[in-house]
Amino acid sequence: MHSHDPEDTPCPVCGKAYDQRVVVARGDRWADVFGGPPFSFITKYARRCASRYDVEEERARGESERVVYFHDDGPAGGR
Numbered sequence: 001m002h003s004h005d006p007e008d009t010p011c012p013v014c015g016k017a018y019d020q021r022v023v024v025a026r027g028d029r030w031a032d033v034f035g036g037p038p039f040s041f042i043t044k045y046a047r048r049c050a051s052r053y054d055v056e057e058e059r060a061r062g063e064s065e066r067v068v069y070f071h072d073d074g075p076a077g078g079r
Contacts, residue, residue, distance in 0.1 A: 009056070011069040013049035019072035020045075021056065026064040047071035 011018045024033050034041050049069045052061050061067060 011049050011071070012051050012053045012055050013069065014047075014071075016071060018049070018069040020070045021054075022068050022070075023054065023061065024066055024068060025062075044072070045070040046073040 010016055022033055030038055048071070050066045051069070052063075052066060053059075054061055054067045
């Protein structure tokens with residue numbers, strides 16, 4: 001997982017600043033990518049966007065990969 005400086009390039013899906021991003025590939029398990037239990041991570045990030053385009057590497061990822069951009073808009077249940 002990679003933390004993001006809000007002044008850098010915004011999320012390519014929604015155009016807003018994102019807090020973290022992660023690249024996932026077909027066959028990855030939750031523990032391989034995120035560590036901790038799914039519920040704790042999902043509740044931290046209210047909004048998630050997925051794209052093949054990686055703004056930090058300025059390139060499209062392979063067909064079996066996606067970049068997930070996590071937006072810290074407060075607790076997921078509080079929207």
